[in-house]
Amino acid sequence: MSIKLVAIDIDGTLLNSAGQLTTGVKAALQSAKKKGVRIVLCTGRPLPGVKEYLNTLDLLSADDYVITYNGSLVQNVATQHTVFSASLTKNDYLKVNYMAQKLGLHFHVSGVDAIFTANRDISPYTVHESTLVHMPIKYRTSDEMVKNEYDMIKMMMIDEPEILDHAITQLPLDFKEQYNIVKSAPFYLEILHKGANKGIALAKLAEHLNIQQAEVMAIGDNENDMAMLEYAGVGVAMQNAVDKTKAVADYITTASNDEDGVKEAIEKFS
Known part of the structure; x- marks a missing residue:
């Protein structure tokens, strides 16, 4: 065929x-x-x-x-x-952001036309992503992300490859079962809707x-x-x-x- x-x-x-x-x-x-x-x-x-x-x-x-x-x-x-x-919800944001903080990783959310991060010290890999995909970075606190209506299509945990690889081994099984989690680059772990x-x-x-x-x-x-x-x-x-x-x-x-x-x-x- x-x-x-x-x-x-x-x-x-x-x-x-x-x-x-x-x-x-x-x-x-x-x-x-x-x-x-x-x-x-x-x-x-x-x-x-x-x-x-x-x-x-x-x-x-x-x-x-x-x-x-x-x-x-x-x-x-x-x-x-x-x-x-298949987008993610505010509840997903709270879960994934909490997990990123627990593991000591940088974290950002990709929307339709912007990248959102609550990290005051923005990761250079978030800046790299912004440049690569031609989307601005917008600083928003966790409270702002939950209170306002933002499209949250995918979420990314980000860090140096060795730090990220170690953190991946620490992800709880129940967390991994809730999402489709894929590594798209040595420094990017993407969290997507399960479907x-x-x-x-x-x-x-x-x-x-x-x-x-x-x-x-x-x-x-x-x-x-x-x-x-x-x-x-x-x-x-x-x-x-x-x-x-x-x-x-x-x-x-x-x-x-x-x-x-x-x-x-x-x-x-x-």
């Missing part, structure tokens, strides 16, 4: 280590699109952090869709009609588009990509992927994201 939809992670997959979309990858995606293959960016980033690449790849029509916030939101690019969403991940989002979109599971390919590199690789008819891990992601893949590219690995996958399967 031929591939009709390709879901592609952005950081570490679509982009090289310099954060660039190479001419080789761009040409391969444009060629696949001309053949009628749907190209869907599937990322932990919010929409403002994806628009540059949607524009570059000409994925701006009413036939184009994007999956953001690690599967918490699926939207039509042109109309921003929501196909699927949100890239695999669920991709399945919802495929159903919406009347595309069979076997007709879907997914390409990724990190732990937050595992669910979509497991769902897809063809799950592709980049050569630079973490071992956990490689373990669930149907195919591992011989080329990394610095060597046009996405181009290799597109040309092999589409």
Whole structure:
């Protein structure tokens, strides 16, 4: 069965280590699109952090869709009609913020158009996220977050990799069972709605588009990509992927994201 939809992670997959979309990858995606293959960016980033690449790849029509916030939101690019969403609540905020404080970690919340943090000493990794996804940082106390109506789509515990890795081992089982918790970078632990991940989002979109599971390919590199690789008819891990992601893949590219690995996958399967 031929591939009709390709879901592609952005950081570490679509982009090289310099954060660039190479001419080789761009040409391969444009060629696949001309053949009628749907190209869907599937990322932990919010929409403002994806628009540059949607524009570059000409994925701006009413036939184009994007999956953001690690599967918490699926939207039509042109109309921003929501196909699927799974946000977090004020009660979730209190639980996750408390856990971050208990573990001594920095913490922030990603909304639709801003990043919120109650940390007076803002983590440099929060600043990095703000720059990466083109969203402002807004300082809000815990009380303000609870009293006001803010969209809270995903929450992130943040710190130096060795500090974060140790803290992850201290997370109570009952806390982990309440959320979908994924590591998207050595310094980012993302807390999502239990019913949100890239695999669920991709399945919802495929159903919406009347595309069979076997007709879907997914390409990724990190732990937050595992669910979509497991769902897809063809799950592709980049050569630079973490071992956990490689373990669930149907195919591992011989080329990394610095060597046009996405181009290799597109040309092999589409």
